[in-house]
């Protein structure tokens with residue numbers, strides 16, 4: 001990185017230029033090449049050889065989203081940072097979806113602004129991506145309880161982390177979340193604490209609320225009490241997802257049984273679904289219903305992985321029967337294994353504790369599916385149903 005960071009500042013319709021000047025002035029590591037406002041000729045302005053574009057705006061200024069979008073499209077390889085006085089619900093999601101790399105809320109203590117901008121640039125250089133990408137969000141669903149969603153979510157996360165992917169696992173089972181238990185993590189900070197910390201949910205704040213597992217997977221733990229669960233709003237979830245997708249290689253969301261409002265909101269912004277069923281007729285009936293519901297929500301078969309758990313159980317239903325009942329063949333078969341409950345008790349998923357087991361192999365083949373997919377663009381599922389970032393061979 002050059003010693004001085006060259007900055008272009010674009011002012012949204014209602015931005016206060018004095019606040020931005022104050023934030024950038026007096027720091028010798030930052031050099032502002034120029035200011036442009038909403039009505040200026042942007043094409044020429046954005047041609048300048050700057051390292052970063054700052055979009056300054058007032059709280060919830062709609063023109064900011066357009067300006068981020070234009071700056072990203074003009075030079076997709078150059079980072080864009082939003083500077084704002086406050087960020088009402090939904091605003092962060094909009095600017096992240098438009099392609100912003102980070103959001104700085106003013107005022108900030110001296111040095112903080114430069115530090116955030118340096119980090120954004122370093123992160124971009126580290127990624128070496130030809131354009132901006134957002135991480136895939138993989139929702140693990142199972143319309144019936146106890147089918148193995150948490151088992152799949154934890155093992156998939158660790159299998160991807162074993163390939164050096166930077167993975168965030170979100171426990172959306174708001175009432176009875178047990179990811180913390182399954183990974184042996186204590187709930188020192190949870191998604192409730194993050195929500196109480198209040199917006200903006202920027203990278204720094206979110207990162208402080210993620211708990212690290214020894215595999216490298218970072219976990220956003222579910223609230224610890226049911227009354228806290230009811231405080232988690234859909235808007236909050238969308239904001240947090242949007243930010244998470246700009247700060248890691250894959251977001252995996254473990255869900256409660258059924259299509260609760262928060263699960264539907266997750267499906268809505270997700271690009272990839274992993275449906276977990278078991279070899280019993282009730283589970284299979286619900287799996288079929290679930291896949292039909294996803295079809296109605298615009299998901300084609302390519303974006304829905306069907307995982308059959310306890311696939312070797314002798315219960316009078318064969319994998320062929322499954323295809324007939326559900327209407328498609330499973331993509332991955334996970335055998336029953338006595339080591340699985342043991343691995344959960346130890347807090348180390350079987351993909352790490354017994355890597356040569358049949359179950360571990362099945363989880364690695366599920367991870368292959370996500371690791372081999374192409375780069376995605378910063379848009380929700382509607383615009384990019386199957387694109388996800390290539391994880392193979394990546395280094396953090």
Ligand SMILES: Nc1ncnc2c1ncn2[C@@H]1O[C@H](COP(=O)(O)OP(=O)(O)OP(=O)(O)O)[C@@H](O)[C@H]1O
Nearest residue numbers: 145146147148149150151257310335336337340341
């Ligand atoms: N293939 C398997 N072999 C052995 N035990 C298994 C297997 N799959 C799941 N289990 C056991 O079944 C239990 C339920 O699994 P899990 O918690 O992953 O299900 P879930 O779908 O997340 O449940 P819930 O709907 O309650 O969240 C776990 O205790 C796990 O040990």
Ligand SMILES: [Mg+2]
Nearest residue numbers: 149150173255
């Ligand atoms: Mg579960």
